[in-house]
Amino acid sequence: MLVTEQDALRQEIKAWGDMYGRDRTALIPILQEIQRKHARISEYAMQIVADMLDIHPVEVYGVVSFYSFLDHKPKGRFVIRLCRTISCDMHDKDRVARQLQNDLGIRFGETTPDGRFTLEWANCIGMCDQGPALLVNDHVFTRVTPDKVHDILEGCRRAMGVHAQEQMQEQLV
Amino acid sequence: MSESTTFGKDVSRAPVSQRGHRVGPVDDSQAIGGQISIEMDGKTLKVPIGTTILEASKELGLRIPTLCHHEDLCVAGVCRMCVVEVEGQRTLQAACAYPITQPIKVKTHSRKVRQARRHILDLILANHYGECYACNRNNNCELQTLAKEYGVDFFRFGHPTEPMFELDTSSHSVVRDMNKCVLCRRCIRTCIDFQEVGVLEVQGRGAESKVVTFMDKPLAEVVCINCGQCINRCPTGALRANDPTDDVWAAIDDPTKHVVMQTAPSPRAGIGECFGLPPGRALTFEMNTALRQCGFDKVFDTNFTADLTIIEEGTELLLRLKKALVDKQPVAIPQFTSCSPGWVKYIEHFYPEYLAHLSSAKSPQQMFGALIKTYYAHLNKIDPKDIVCVALMPCSAKKFECNRPEMCDSGYKDIDYGLTTRELGKMISEAGINLPDLPKSDFDDPFGTATGSGVIFGATGGVMEAALRTVIELVTGKKVENFFDHAEIIPLRGFEGIRYAEIPVKEVGPVPGILKHLFEDWSWLKGATLKVAVAHGTAYAKKVMDDIRAGGKFSECHFIEFMACPGGCLGGGGQPIPTSPAIRAARAQAIYSEDRAYSVRKSHENPAVVKVYNEFLTDGPCGHLSHKLLHTHYTPRGKFIA
Ligand code: SF4
Ligand code: SF4
Ligand code: SF4
Ligand code: FES
Ligand code: FES
Numbered sequence: 001m002l003v004t005e006q007d008a009l010r011q012e013i014k015a016w017g018d019m020y021g022r023d024r025t026a027l028i029p030i031l032q033e034i035q036r037k038h039a040r041i042s043e044y045a046m047q048i049v050a051d052m053l054d055i056h057p058v059e060v061y062g063v064v065s066f067y068s069f070l071d072h073k074p075k076g077r078f079v080i081r082l083c084r085t086i087s088c089d090m091h092d093k094d095r096v097a098r099q100l101q102n103d104l105g106i107r108f109g110e111t112t113p114d115g116r117f118t119l120e121w122a123n124c125i126g127m128c129d130q131g132p133a134l135l136v137n138d139h140v141f142t143r144v145t146p147d148k149v150h151d152i153l154e155g156c157r158r159a160m161g162v163h164a165q166e167q168m169q170e171q172l173v
Numbered sequence: 174m175s176e177s178t179t180f181g182k183d184v185s186r187a188p189v190s191q192r193g194h195r196v197g198p199v200d201d202s203q204a205i206g207g208q209i210s211i212e213m214d215g216k217t218l219k220v221p222i223g224t225t226i227l228e229a230s231k232e233l234g235l236r237i238p239t240l241c242h243h244e245d246l247c248v249a250g251v252c253r254m255c256v257v258e259v260e261g262q263r264t265l266q267a268a269c270a271y272p273i274t275q276p277i278k279v280k281t282h283s284r285k286v287r288q289a290r291r292h293i294l295d296l297i298l299a300n301h302y303g304e305c306y307a308c309n310r311n312n313n314c315e316l317q318t319l320a321k322e323y324g325v326d327f328f329r330f331g332h333p334t335e336p337m338f339e340l341d342t343s344s345h346s347v348v349r350d351m352n353k354c355v356l357c358r359r360c361i362r363t364c365i366d367f368q369e370v371g372v373l374e375v376q377g378r379g380a381e382s383k384v385v386t387f388m389d390k391p392l393a394e395v396v397c398i399n400c401g402q403c404i405n406r407c408p409t410g411a412l413r414a415n416d417p418t419d420d421v422w423a424a425i426d427d428p429t430k431h432v433v434m435q436t437a438p439s440p441r442a443g444i445g446e447c448f449g450l451p452p453g454r455a456l457t458f459e460m461n462t463a464l465r466q467c468g469f470d471k472v473f474d475t476n477f478t479a480d481l482t483i484i485e486e487g488t489e490l491l492l493r494l495k496k497a498l499v500d501k502q503p504v505a506i507p508q509f510t511s512c513s514p515g516w517v518k519y520i521e522h523f524y525p526e527y528l529a530h531l532s533s534a535k536s537p538q539q540m541f542g543a544l545i546k547t548y549y550a551h552l553n554k555i556d557p558k559d560i561v562c563v564a565l566m567p568c569s570a571k572k573f574e575c576n577r578p579e580m581c582d583s584g585y586k587d588i589d590y591g592l593t594t595r596e597l598g599k600m601i602s603e604a605g606i607n608l609p610d611l612p613k614s615d616f617d618d619p620f621g622t623a624t625g626s627g628v629i630f631g632a633t634g635g636v637m638e639a640a641l642r643t644v645i646e647l648v649t650g651k652k653v654e655n656f657f658d659h660a661e662i663i664p665l666r667g668f669e670g671i672r673y674a675e676i677p678v679k680e681v682g683p684v685p686g687i688l689k690h691l692f693e694d695w696s697w698l699k700g701a702t703l704k705v706a707v708a709h710g711t712a713y714a715k716k717v718m719d720d721i722r723a724g725g726k727f728s729e730c731h732f733i734e735f736m737a738c739p740g741g742c743l744g745g746g747g748q749p750i751p752t753s754p755a756i757r758a759a760r761a762q763a764i765y766s767e768d769r770a771y772s773v774r775k776s777h778e779n780p781a782v783v784k785v786y787n788e789f790l791t792d793g794p795c796g797h798l799s800h801k802l803l804h805t806h807y808t809p810r811g812k813f814i815a
Pocket of ligand 2 (some may be wrong): 347364371372373401404414
């Protein structure tokens, strides 16, 4: 990381510290902010947070590795999390899983080489009566069938295209 | 009571807002309602409110098995080995984490309890890769003991046949084998709460949990200070010291090598425990015999260089004080002791800006190495390259220390191997010797004689006490017994985490010969008050350092003793397992009684030390040669990991 990037990150984290406080109770909100902004929490960020909250970096790492929605490694633009808990399992989540793996050409826990999709397992997300259920980032999809998988992925790709165009326009402006 | 206090200090990681939910000990257990009657396995007992079921069971002489519980650490309640039946509760309860707040009836070994415990054990063993006979905790493993107690004779849920994790052998001091980890988190509570270094935590959750360092890096790349306290708390063989005994045996078996052993004060107070003796019996002279029988060519007493350390460090202190008081020059005061390599690495990582305060004097272990490969080699006409220096230490950080690149001032690696008390116990057993039965024998010359001052180095406060005995006599020219009964400086003793004392210098005498080259007179010290402090365990060291940084009381001290391990060296990470508050106290007892038994009890009176200054270090304490051989420098490391 460049020094200037590190400085910027440190300033950001300091600001979140002002907002949420500087003791260990502020840890999760600050980590969530970092995750939201940078889509991951780097090694450096963890150490800055630890230093600010007067806790140990390894504790921050423990928390980041504990929660599925906090990541150390960068993930794809779309993180697909398929529920593997019992109700969804009985509703044939395995077929959905196979379809996802086939369509994306990756296995669970992996990210596509183009950095667009990450595939992960999730535990119950509270949609047990409408399983199989999955999450794409923070959108919930229920009663997913192999056919629907195709539509969902297409939707993502379209959103990505739009987004990419928006970004290009932003840059042009 | 047990709730999240270790060593009498609050180490809870719970947010302040939630601490009100805790059941603590009552202020006055004699007050009405302070005592509760309970019944356990048909026996009755009155206990103060807040006592845990586990504590009550000990009072009744009942055994409830535990795995994650440790007397030095806060309650975790994670292993569930200690489950008991509490009448009226739907589920089994963890005895270690159940504070008694109302009259209860407990069954500690009903059928339901026994079955549950057996299940828990079977589940642990289903994830435990290791063969007891090839394990360094064989016969001293809490998991193995439980398996025996519960008659495990087959693996109900299977048993791994392949290792799941690679060994971490990166550190000179600690080896981690997570295949044997039972996830009791004692090492974590040790490192974070007890020592406040913060190297270990759990990564992931559920079945994927694993104890790791920051980013799962090798131990040598993180802020580990090598104190080995985690080894001493681990119930299994998952953590162990980096064991060089094979190399030491090889050196002994090599006829061209002259193998020299030095033994530190604390191992003698602990090694009996490796041979089934109760803690608190010193086996100093039996150990000398055993070492000779094992094949060591010479056995020396590290106390000799402990005395030397006192002279060098004491002189350095006087020099710093003179610079401040007489020359009015800026100088780093308070001076910090530097004999605990765990503490040295701690300050290098966490307070690098204070390194100038650290005495430049090497630790006794390293001073000895440097002298053996120069002075002793010359005296006995042995080529230093054929000398192998082994040090018996209560400490795992000493292994790191002797491998520091700068520790080669003799022109060779000053100390070749550091052995822990446990490792020497193993070597002695391997040689077929039952240590307690041996006749006694003395240390070898030319360093033979030791003083009581060297011995008490092993206990927290000992270095300070030894230094003051010497400084007081050097400055006043009078026996320290005139100021303190039996030369025992009691305020410095005990196990309180931080201790503070003020010693007024009411009178001064002539400058003794040994210091004539440095000081003309002591008049500048007359009427001064020497302020000293002692801290043991890095958690307390941290408190003192933070106070100094904030400009508090300790920043006005002149000399502060820091020990990385709770209790000082006698509670070191290389000492026999287990170590508990009671065991530390017993070992301290052994050390202080040994001190009392010595005829010479002050470092500067040690004839061997006087001789070294006369014959070898002729330019005196803190002179040119002593600076080359007996002093060192430190590395600012910082706590950020790239
Ligand atoms: S850790 Fe204990 S149970 Fe495991 S192999 Fe070693 S001695 Fe046996
Ligand atoms: S040796 Fe000390 S600092 Fe290192 S991990 Fe163990 S307890 Fe922590
Ligand atoms: S390494 Fe040892 S002390 Fe640490 S969690 Fe594992 S078994 Fe417990
Ligand atoms: S089991 Fe899948 S959402 Fe609950
Ligand atoms: S000893 Fe009580 S839960 Fe581990």
